[in-house]
Amino acid sequence: MASEFITALRGKQEEQQRRGGSPRASLLSPATIYLLIGALLVGAVITMSPALVHRREDFQAITKLLPCVGEPAAAAAEQQAAAQPAPLIAQPPPLRTLSFPPEWQPLLTREERLRGISYWGSGGRLQRVAQKLLTGQPVKVFTLGGSVTSGGGSSSSTKLGYVPRFFEFLQHNFPHKEHVLENKAIAASTAFMYAACLQHHVPEDADLVTLEFSVNEKPDAPYPSPERRAFEQLLRRLLRLPGRPAVLVLHHWGWWNALGDGIDRGLFYSQPEGQLTAFSNYYDLPTLSLRSAAYHLMDAGLPKFQIGRVGLPQQHLFFEKGKVRVGPIPLATPETKNEYFYADATHPGNSGHQVLAELMAGALMRAVWEVQVEGGAVSDADRRQPPVSQDLPRPMVPFSRDELPGVCAMQEEFKPIVKKAKGFEYLPERPDADGFMRQKWGWRGTKPGDWAELEVDTRASDGSPPANTYIWLSHLASYQGMGTALVECVSGCKCERSILDGTWGREASLFTVMRFHVTRSPACRIRVTVLSQPGRKKQKGHKVTLAAIMVTHVPLGEGATEGSLGLVQNIGLSHDRGWKDR
Missing domain, CATH: 2.60.120.260 (Galactose-binding domain-like)
Structure with missing residues (x-):
C-alpha cells in the first residue's frame, strides 16, 4: 500500500513538471495530505499490514514527495517519525484450549462431536457458564435423568459413568475446590418426577442443569399428553430459576430399542428424540444427540461402536420372515464386551458412557470457544430491541398452564x-x-x-x-x-x-x-x-x-x-x- 501511494505521488509530480509546473507547486493542501497519510497509517494498524506500519523509509519517501509542505515541514515530519517507535499492534491473549484428561483416549473425532450437537441456538446461557469458568469462578452443575445418568451399564457408576467422566473433564480444565458437581439421577424415572419435585434436586442458584430422559419417556405420546406436558413443565421451571441456569438436553439412544416400520432394531427416526428436540427449538436449549453423532459408526461396526452383541443377557423381539419371535440378544464374551457399545438393550457400556461424556465436553468446548473468540455468540447489538418478551414464551403445547x-x-x-x-x-x-x-x-x-x-x-x-x-x-x-x-x-x-x-x-x-x-x-x-x-x-x-x-x-x-x-x-x-x- 505504501509503495503504491509513493508511485502515484511521483507520477503526479513528473506530469506537473512536464507541463511546466514548479516542483514546489501544491498538489494538495497540507491538511489534506496529512489526513491521507494518517488514514493510511490507521488502515495499516487495523489490517495489520507491516508494509505501512513498520517501514520508516516509506514514510520518509512520502514526506519528501510533498512539495506543498515545504522542506522545513517535511524535515520536521521525518524527525518526528524517527523519534517515535514503530506502532505496536496489540496481540489478543492466547485462547484457552480445552483438553481431555490424559487417561482418556477419545472415541469421537471433533467432526463427530459437532455432528452430535443436534441443536445449538444462541447458546447464551451456556456461554455464561463458560465465562464463569474462564474467569476462575466455581460453578454449580446438576445432572437429572434415569439409570443411564446414574451410570447404569458401566462397570463403575461412580467412575466410568458419563456423569463422573464429564465432571472429571470439567475439573481437569477448570480445577476449583468449590465447584458443586452433583448427580441427581433417579433410576426408572421420567421428567415428571423432577417437574413436580424440582426444589428437591436443583437449587435456585444452579449454573448448569443437564437432562437425559429420551429412553424413559413414552415414545409415541402426542404433544398434548401428560408425558409431554410434564417434560415442558420441567423445562419451564428450570428456566425460571433465579440463577437462570443453562439447560443442556442430552438424548441417549438405544439401537436395540429403536424398532418399527418393519425392522426390529436401529430405526434412526425412532421417537421420542424428535419430539423432545422440538422443545429445545422452542426454548433455545443446546441439545446433544448420541444418534446424530454415532449412528453411522454403529452401523459400520467400528471398534467400540459395535452393536451386534451386548454384555448382559437380554430378550428382544426379532422380525423374521413376516413373523415375530422373542429371543436373546447375542452375548459378548468377557474378553470382547468392551468392543461393544451397549451393556444391554438400553444402557451403554463403558465405551458408550465415554461417548456421552465426550458429547457433553464438546458442548462446553464450543461455548468456551465462542466466549473467547466472539465474546459470546450474540451481543446486545444482535438482539431485537425491545425484546419480544422479557419472560418465557407461552407454553408450546396448546392449553398448558404452569402448575x-x-x-x-x-x-x-x-x-x-x-x-x-x-x-x-x-x-x-x-x-x-x-x-x-x-x-x-x-x-x-x-x-x-x-x-x-x-x-x-x-x-x-x-x-x-x-x-x-x-x-x-x-x-x-x-x-x-x-x-x-x-x-x-x-x-x-x-x-x-x-x-x-x-x-x-x-x-x-x-x-x-x-x-x-x-x-x-x-x-x-x-x-x-x-x-x-x-x-x-x-x-x-x-x-x-x-x-x-x-x-x-x-x-x-x-x-x-x-x-x-x-x-x-x-x-x-x-x-x-x-x-x-x-
Whole structure:
C-alpha cells in the first residue's frame, strides 16, 4: 500500500513538471495530505499490514514527495517519525484450549462431536457458564435423568459413568475446590418426577442443569399428553430459576430399542428424540444427540461402536420372515464386551458412557470457544430491541398452564408419609444395587387385603390463584409379580375411587404415576389396598410398591381443567420393547 501511494505521488509530480509546473507547486493542501497519510497509517494498524506500519523509509519517501509542505515541514515530519517507535499492534491473549484428561483416549473425532450437537441456538446461557469458568469462578452443575445418568451399564457408576467422566473433564480444565458437581439421577424415572419435585434436586442458584430422559419417556405420546406436558413443565421451571441456569438436553439412544416400520432394531427416526428436540427449538436449549453423532459408526461396526452383541443377557423381539419371535440378544464374551457399545438393550457400556461424556465436553468446548473468540455468540447489538418478551414464551403445547408445586415426598422423605399400614413394608426392590436411588426403595404390599394410609397437605400457598388440586402417586410397574390396588380418600379430603395397576406386558421395571383430583385439606388421608383382581396384564402375584407422592395445583383457565387432562393419568409408560430396569 505504501509503495503504491509513493508511485502515484511521483507520477503526479513528473506530469506537473512536464507541463511546466514548479516542483514546489501544491498538489494538495497540507491538511489534506496529512489526513491521507494518517488514514493510511490507521488502515495499516487495523489490517495489520507491516508494509505501512513498520517501514520508516516509506514514510520518509512520502514526506519528501510533498512539495506543498515545504522542506522545513517535511524535515520536521521525518524527525518526528524517527523519534517515535514503530506502532505496536496489540496481540489478543492466547485462547484457552480445552483438553481431555490424559487417561482418556477419545472415541469421537471433533467432526463427530459437532455432528452430535443436534441443536445449538444462541447458546447464551451456556456461554455464561463458560465465562464463569474462564474467569476462575466455581460453578454449580446438576445432572437429572434415569439409570443411564446414574451410570447404569458401566462397570463403575461412580467412575466410568458419563456423569463422573464429564465432571472429571470439567475439573481437569477448570480445577476449583468449590465447584458443586452433583448427580441427581433417579433410576426408572421420567421428567415428571423432577417437574413436580424440582426444589428437591436443583437449587435456585444452579449454573448448569443437564437432562437425559429420551429412553424413559413414552415414545409415541402426542404433544398434548401428560408425558409431554410434564417434560415442558420441567423445562419451564428450570428456566425460571433465579440463577437462570443453562439447560443442556442430552438424548441417549438405544439401537436395540429403536424398532418399527418393519425392522426390529436401529430405526434412526425412532421417537421420542424428535419430539423432545422440538422443545429445545422452542426454548433455545443446546441439545446433544448420541444418534446424530454415532449412528453411522454403529452401523459400520467400528471398534467400540459395535452393536451386534451386548454384555448382559437380554430378550428382544426379532422380525423374521413376516413373523415375530422373542429371543436373546447375542452375548459378548468377557474378553470382547468392551468392543461393544451397549451393556444391554438400553444402557451403554463403558465405551458408550465415554461417548456421552465426550458429547457433553464438546458442548462446553464450543461455548468456551465462542466466549473467547466472539465474546459470546450474540451481543446486545444482535438482539431485537425491545425484546419480544422479557419472560418465557407461552407454553408450546396448546392449553398448558404452569402448575404450582405443592408437597413432594420421594426417596427417604416418602417413608414417613405412610402413617398406618397393615402388611406394607418399606423395602428396596434391588437391595444389591449401588446406591439408595438405584435400589428403588418403597412401601410394598404383596397380599390382597394389605393396606397403607398416606397423609399429605393438599392446600395451596396463600395468595395462589384458583386452581384444581391433584395428587400424583408414584408406583412401580413391571412385567412379573405385580398386582392392583384400590386408591381412596378416607378422611380430611374427598376424591373419586380409582384403581392402581402395576402390571404391563413388557420386560421393564419403571416407576409410573397415577393422577387424581382431590379437595384441599391440611391432612388429606389416602388409603391404598391391595386387590385380588388381576390387572390389564394378568401376572402371578399381587405386589404393589409405592415410591413417592406429589401435590400440584393447576391454575384454572383455558384447557387446564379435568376435561382436558383427565382425572387419572399414567405417566412414564414406555413401549413394549423389552426395556430392562431403567
